[in-house]
Amino acid sequence: MHLQNVLPADIEKRSMEIIGEELGQIRIDPEKIDIVKRVIHTSADFDYARNMLFSDGVVEKALDALQKGATIVTDTNMACTGINKMGLGKLGAKAVCFMADPDVAARAKEAGSTRAAACMEKACTIEGPVIIAVGNAPTALVRLDELVKEGKIKPELVIGVPVGFVNVVESKEIIMKTGIPYIVARGRKGGSNVAAAICNALIYKLTRK
Amino acid sequence: MHLQNVLPADIEKRSMEIIGEELGQIRIDPEKIDIVKRVIHTSADFDYARNMLFSDGVVEKALDALQKGATIVTDTNMACTGINKMGLGKLGAKAVCFMADPDVAARAKEAGSTRAAACMEKACTIEGPVIIAVGNAPTALVRLDELVKEGKIKPELVIGVPVGFVNVVESKEIIMKTGIPYIVARGRKGGSNVAAAICNALIYKLTRK
Numbered sequence: 001m002h003l004q005n006v007l008p009a010d011i012e013k014r015s016m017e018i019i020g021e022e023l024g025q026i027r028i029d030p031e032k033i034d035i036v037k038r039v040i041h042t043s044a045d046f047d048y049a050r051n052m053l054f055s056d057g058v059v060e061k062a063l064d065a066l067q068k069g070a071t072i073v074t075d076t077n078m079a080c081t082g083i084n085k086m087g088l089g090k091l092g093a094k095a096v097c098f099m100a101d102p103d104v105a106a107r108a109k110e111a112g113s114t115r116a117a118a119c120m121e122k123a124c125t126i127e128g129p130v131i132i133a134v135g136n137a138p139t140a141l142v143r144l145d146e147l148v149k150e151g152k153i154k155p156e157l158v159i160g161v162p163v164g165f166v167n168v169v170e171s172k173e174i175i176m177k178t179g180i181p182y183i184v185a186r187g188r189k190g191g192s193n194v195a196a197a198i199c200n201a202l203i204y205k206l207t208r209k
Numbered sequence: 210m211h212l213q214n215v216l217p218a219d220i221e222k223r224s225m226e227i228i229g230e231e232l233g234q235i236r237i238d239p240e241k242i243d244i245v246k247r248v249i250h251t252s253a254d255f256d257y258a259r260n261m262l263f264s265d266g267v268v269e270k271a272l273d274a275l276q277k278g279a280t281i282v283t284d285t286n287m288a289c290t291g292i293n294k295m296g297l298g299k300l301g302a303k304a305v306c307f308m309a310d311p312d313v314a315a316r317a318k319e320a321g322s323t324r325a326a327a328c329m330e331k332a333c334t335i336e337g338p339v340i341i342a343v344g345n346a347p348t349a350l351v352r353l354d355e356l357v358k359e360g361k362i363k364p365e366l367v368i369g370v371p372v373g374f375v376n377v378v379e380s381k382e383i384i385m386k387t388g389i390p391y392i393v394a395r396g397r398k399g400g401s402n403v404a405a406a407i408c409n410a411l412i413y414k415l416t417r418k
Contacts, residue, residue, distance in 0.1 A: 044397035188253035
């Protein structure tokens with residue numbers, strides 16, 4: 001079996017070149033291409049070249065929020081772990097996940113809801129700009145939609161990429177009508193890795209210039 | 210937008226039913242089906258129904274290793290975070306990731322290699338049964354193959370699901386010839402989420418009976 005001789009430091013660059021070549025004729029706006037490519041890089045799944053939807057001007061708004069030191073709230077510890085901490089540090093931004101917090105578990109139990117939904121309620125208490133990144137639980141997006149409509153939270157950006165088979169497709173359609181700037185992977189696909197990849201693509205736009 | 214009324218506790222069960230229905234005529238051995246379904250559950254990608262390869266008797270061997278309190282070594286902190294700690298605890302098993310260890314970074318720099326490869330060297334020092342779970346770096350599998358051949362490590366199982374475009378396909382073919390029991394996703398696809406999902410499927414076979 002023949003291995004390509006690529007230096008460790010060059011593997012990511014070469015990967016992105018291959019992805020760019022294979023995207024071929026698919027046209028993606030220049031400010032979005034880095035984001036789509038990083039999601040394909042993390043999944044090897046070219047479906048993301050077609051299913052990712054961006055609200056008007058969302059990339060500029062997201063970068064502005066990160067530069068203002070936004071708090072990224074994820075719905076899994078996995079996604080939170082996957083976000084580049086060095087990049088966040090350079091921006092004075094941070095990533096948090098409330099899923100393992102005892103008060104979140106208690107609130108979910110009381111409401112007969114999910115911990116992910118309770119996390120969205122806890123996110124309402126954060127001061128400063130907030131980015132919501134959902135890679136797992138559609139119930140988080142459904143609850144977020146309600147909280148926005150109730151005036152309890154106004155995120156700068158929602159990354160809506162839960163994965164799965166029950167209410168996932170629907171939750172993404174709902175959140176795209178809420179009026180928050182969004183980056184969404186339409187359909188069933190997504191995941192904690194995809195959520196982290198989108199966050200990192202945004203962070204790298206500011207920190208790897 | 211109409212949401213299905215599924216209780217939080219029933220979402221996973223309903224998801225697995227849908228995956229089972231959509232697998233349709235694809236035949237998968239009974240001891241492997243839970244693993245394949247959990248990978249599809251984490252990715253919404255039915256390619257995994259066809260690309261997952263299992264060495265002979267690997268599931269039984271993997272369960273035996275977990276029951277003996279195996280240490281799972283992952284190549285990303287994300288995968289390590291995604292493995293169910295309550296299940297590991299019940300089995301007396303554990304999951305570790307050396308990627309952020311200073312000695313690993315130093316060793317990789319010295320060798321002109323990757324930190325993931327250096328992690329495999331560090332894994333040789335673990336006492337007791339070891340399971341290697343690679344969801345990101347093909348260089349980890351390539352180095353693991355060398356270390357096994359040098360007699361420095363003998364894992365009970367390798368989960369070989371790195372994702373990507375440079376030497377990923379090749380590294381999986383190499384590791385399937387090393388002689389270690391394996392679960393591999395052939396081709397470019399995989400990821401930290403897939404690695405964690407395979408670990409969790411194995412853990413749940415023992416702890417959710």
